[in-house]
Amino acid sequence: MISRRDFLQVGMAASALVGASGFGNWAKLAAQQALTQDQLLQFDTFGNVSLIHVTDIHAQLKPIYFREPEINIGVGDNKGKVPHLTGADFRQAYGIEDGSPRDYALTYEDFASLAREYGRVGGLDRVATVVNAIRADRPDAILLDGGDTWHGSYTCYHTEGQDMVNVMNALKPDAMTFHWEFTLGQDRVRELIEGLPFAALGQNIFDATWDEPSEEFKAYEFFERGGAKIAVIGQAFPYMPIANPGWMFPDFSFGIRDERMQEVVNDVRGQGADLVVVLSHNGFDVDKQMAGVVEGIDVILSGHTHDAVPEPVLVGETIIVASGSNGKFVSRVDLDVREGRMMGFRHKLIPIFSDVIQPDKDMAALIDEQRAPYEAEMAEVIGQTEDTLYRRGNFNGTWDDVICDALLSERDAEIALSPGVRWGPSLIPGQDITREDIWGVTSMTYPEAYRTEMTGEFLKVILEDVADNIFNPNPYYQQGGDMVRIGGMGYAIDISKPQGERISDMTLLSTGGAIDPARNYVVAGWASVNEGTEGPPIWDVVESHIRKLGTVTAPGHDNVKVTGV
């Protein structure tokens, strides 16, 4: 008799085989200009259950460019482990050829030229084509949305998420969990949840007054598929009131709450679940840790940290699947579920090459309908860029440099701070910068660009605090963003040190002098989590700055010295 572990290993091998037959030959195919939709979708249907995972779409309805990170440092047990591999290390780990479509989709090097060759990625009309193709193979495939869906664009902001709800409803997900959705404010979230034709899940969404599970979000939903009983448990982003403005959703409390996760897993197993799936917005390292703490989870569909991972990562007998961001990828996971357990799996991370995958006509029309009232204002060209503008990475991206420069000049500040979020599409050299592009990297419900004074000492406290949210060796203490972006100031960071000792050599770039702990500096920033923050919205600040420049150059700075890696 084959043990469960053996089955999993067989499954893993099958997964690798699929990679070899479908994924790995792209370089050759692309060289022949023969990459086709059929090859991207090729999948030998396996087992009796299919899961489809999308996550962190950030309201990107249309195809975009998205550059993956160059710097994504893992700490503690995750040092040098997936998903903390980038560039050449990533290519080596997965046998990816330089310049191949996989290279373009999954790493950062030579991004601009590969982007010109392979084109834009994503677009929910293309995602619809992929979802429909999987449903043609397996009509009862379960589509799961990991959240960060109702946030991140001009239309999403102006419709308070309605555009995304309309489009996703047409895609017919079976369940969803949440993060940035709550920044629409709790009243709007309640309004949207009430009308959802699918399950709104979060075992860790609690009533803040009573510190008990919220009655407004279910912990799990059961599905009967292929003769198996499947429980999908939701796990919302644990640190919403800390990383985002808690005053916008004061009735709710979150947290990792792995002890309740264990209770819920035991509960659904007790009710006869053959398969337990966690739809998670924890972030990848937190999910890995949780998989080791909570027993009885078969599959974690991981979101939040925007990692695109070509093969599932196995922790004990739990597989963790991560499906990128911004509509760039869809994961398909086929499972063999029998005799009350998962016997094997086959997986494919499907990149949405928008020039290869045909848009679904109905979905394209629905998307255009959402955009039509705003099209003229979104399409206005504000300037051009000479360099690739991107955000992803642990430290400043070039888009962040542009935003910080805008804050320094438009708000007449010495130092600029910009949040280390991971969303925001990229632009390639020579592209126009439209209003929509600016909103793609700035859109949020707390955009006020404040101008204030901070002491050098307080600036260090901020840097130390944020650094510990990223580089604390215990994943449960990480919030999943990147380092706060900074303009007008340089610093050194030793990743390996504890909080309070990581940051040194803080330097004011305009004078070259050391930051004086006792002196006040004029600081401009945005996305403050504090209620009552005042200032013009960041998109107006950036637009005004780019309009004055005409053509933006952003070669990348070298103002942060990183050690202890």
Add this chain to the structure above:
Amino acid sequence: MDLTRRETLAVGGAALVVAALPMPAMASAVDDLINEFTGGADLADSGVDLIAPEIAENGNTVPIEVSAEGAASIMVLAAGNPTPPVATFNFGPLAGESRAKTRIRLAGTQDVIAVAKMADGSFARTSKNVKVTIGGCGG
């Protein structure tokens, strides 16, 4: 809770003096409180559970839960507060289970410690580091 207001104030007064001392003195103040509770007995690593958030959503009101099967009492300390003693929960013979939930105030990132006195007179200890942060920027 078995601390009267008078006792709390007295302990607070003592702690204020302690707070001005360097960290090792602080740690020994906590050790002293534990020794006072246990009479210097050995502490088992398991037997008492403490549920607290990894990162507090609001340091002024942090929900915690302590439980220990069959415990007669559980003492809770916030090791980094100016006044480390939080509460001691006593469970009589009619208590359904030895479990208590409350909310505590944390002055900053620190360890929360729970020490349980079992019915047989033995003791168990656990702790959890709770971060109080100024807030970051989620992805």
